[in-house]
Amino acid sequence: MxxxxxxxxxxxxxxxxxxxxxxxxxxxxxxxxxxxxxxxxxxxxxxxxxxxxxxxxxxxxxxxxxxxxxxxxxxxxxxxxxxxxxxxxxxxTLPAWPDSVPGLTRISAAHTTAALSNGGFALLTNLVKKAGLPFDCVLSAELAQAYKPDAAVYHRAAALLDVEPSQILMVAAHKWDLDGARAAGLRTAFVHRPREKGPRQEADRPEDVTADLHATDFEDLAGQLGSR
Amino acid sequence: MxxxxxxxxxxxxxxxxxxxxxxxxxxxxxxxxxxxxxxxxxxxxxxxxxxxxxxxxxxxxxxxxxxxxxxxxxxxxxxxxxxxxxxxxxxxTLPAWPDSVPGLTRISAAHTTAALSNGGFALLTNLVKKAGLPFDCVLSAELAQAYKPDAAVYHRAAALLDVEPSQILMVAAHKWDLDGARAAGLRTAFVHRPREKGPRQEADRPEDVTADLHATDFEDLAGQLGSR
CATH class of the missing domain: 1.10.150.240 (Putative phosphatase; domain 2)
Structure with missing residues (x-):
């Protein structure tokens, strides 16, 4: 890749x-x-x-x-x-998972990192800042006037960052997002968040998700991407 | 303000x-x-x-x-x-002025900070990352398909960040940019960069520029904004 x-x-x-x-x-x-x-x-x-x-x-x-x-x-x-x-x-205003900031810090040392969410640009900018997430830029579905998993959102990100869709690794804890990204030509990484929906509801499980990479958290993902 | x-x-x-x-x-x-x-x-x-x-x-x-x-x-x-x-x-790939990173780091502690340039989104994202500038988000004239000092660029920034134009402080070393920002309803801060064009050509001078704030560099601006 x-x-x-x-x-x-x-x-x-x-x-x-x-x-x-x-x-x-x-x-x-x-x-x-x-x-x-x-x-x-x-x-x-x-x-x-x-x-x-x-x-x-x-x-x-x-x-x-x-x-x-x-x-x-x-x-x-x-x-x-x-x-x-x-x-x-x-x-x-939502708390980062404990591994997000250290893992993303390692990944950012070697790659451009972007927030790519269905949240609005202002919401994301504020949320990312308060959570201390070290993204290089914020990319919102708002910039495409569409919502993931619409291919327009992923393609707008590639166009704005002047890369091919296949040069973007989409990282998500959700099958629907990764399925959309893959259909749009992106590479995909699943991060398992078993507690995402709290203790009583099951989150997306690794065995149900097709992705280029499967990670237990952002520290694990950083290691798989060769980040120190 | x-x-x-x-x-x-x-x-x-x-x-x-x-x-x-x-x-x-x-x-x-x-x-x-x-x-x-x-x-x-x-x-x-x-x-x-x-x-x-x-x-x-x-x-x-x-x-x-x-x-x-x-x-x-x-x-x-x-x-x-x-x-x-x-x-x-x-x-x-351009070097930051020595005061830009420490000054912006102080300013970012109390305010949302954004790069707002006529450079393309990809160019700005890469340049800001390599220079280590701690912006919360990148906003390019490309997002308005216009160029500063066109009001559309400043207004697109306000809309994306969900603030009034008057709640944005535009910081620039150029009279034409600050004139455009003020005409679009933004507040303005001039940063004097006497060496911008090298030793033989004069840069914009404070006495020629109308702005809400005049600063000698980003450390001075941080102080004027009350940032520790």
Whole structure:
């Protein structure tokens, strides 16, 4: 493989959305099970983006999709607007998995690294900064006005970084993302995040995922890429 | 001022194009005065972009504009294609001014920082990485398919970062850039780079530039912004 750019998914892959969102839910919605609520909310993620990808609706910011799915989950509950806004913003500040910063630091020494997520450009810039993730640049699906796994997102990344799709290694904890990247001509690396959806729901399993590389975390991936 | 984002020009402002390009010219074109050649080449920068801004020609990558102006400067000289390509790539690897990394590191502790240049996204990502500049994100004029001082570039930056234009502080060593930023509603900071064009040509002088802040370098700017 001739890898020039290591592009990384964010939610679940480099940061722990379950813990971060559940903590905000616990603080703001004391009447619900915070982990279960966070997982149900995240469960609406793919369907809400599918409606954009299939053309059922126009492109919308991830914040807007998060708000709509939150309103659905809260139907009938007396939760005020400021609280709903704060809940949506829980997705803007999420903790990095412990291996993400040290692993990415090693990978960045030899490769260009990019955040490549369905989050908006502003959301990603703020989230990556607060989590201390050492990316060389932020690339959002917003720049393609599309959502992964639409090939347009991966191809926009390649065009902006002036490399061939096959020179990008897409790193993600999700089969659907890696399937999309591979279909768009990218190389793929799966990072296993067994706790991504908390203790009660199973995350994507290595044995179900086709990828050029399989890693247990970003430190393992750095080693496989030959980074010291 | 309510500054949320500190956006920085690159060529001449955070990196020393004169020294970097002159070194490559000295290595590849032994028959010319390297500093004078570098300064003449840079002199074609504004006119070449003006032709895009006025609609005389379609948007083109900075590399393309650099190559065209290089070909003009080399008219009649027997310089081969690979050498011309290497000269154009001299603009991809330029040394940071000594104060840029420490000053930006301080500024980044309290503000979102962005590279905002007329260089292409790939060029900027590579240049910023090699120079070790600690920006949170790269924003290129390419994302607006326009060139500074066109308001579209500054407004695209504000939209992508989800802030008002007045919440961006544009930092540059050039009057034309700061005039454009101010006209687009941004706040402005001038950094004086007296050696930008080498020892024989005068750079923009503080007394000629209108800006909200005037700084001698990025360390001074960090101090004025209250960064430790």
């Amino acid at each position: 001739d890898i020039r750019v290591v592009a990384c998914d964010i939610f679940g892959t480099t940061v722990d959305w379950y813990t971060g969102v559940a903590a905000q839910v616990a603080a703001l919605l004391p009447e619900v099970d915070p982990g279960e609520f966070a997982a149900r909310w995240r469960g609406e993620y793919a369907p809400s983006m599918d409606r954009v990808r299939t053309g059922e609706r126009e492109w919308a910011y991830l914040d807007t999709l998060h708000r709509e799915s939150l309103d659905g989950l809260l139907a009938g509950r007396p939760v005020d607007e400021p609280t709903r806004d704060r809940l949506v913003r829980a997705w803007h | 309510d500054i949320r984002v500190v956006a920085c020009d690159i060529f001449g402002t955070t990196v020393d194009w004169y020294t970097g390009v002159a070194a490559q010219v000295a290595a590849l074109l032994p028959e010319v005065d390297p500093g004078e050649f570098a300064a003449r080449w840079r002199g074609e920068y504004a006119p070449s972009m003006d032709r895009v801004r006025t609609g005389e020609r379609e948007w083109a990558y900075l590399d393309t504009l650099h190559r065209e102006s290089l070909d003009g400067l080399l008219a009649g000289r027997p310089v081969d294609e690979p050498t011309r390509d290497r000269l154009v790539r001299a603009w991809h």
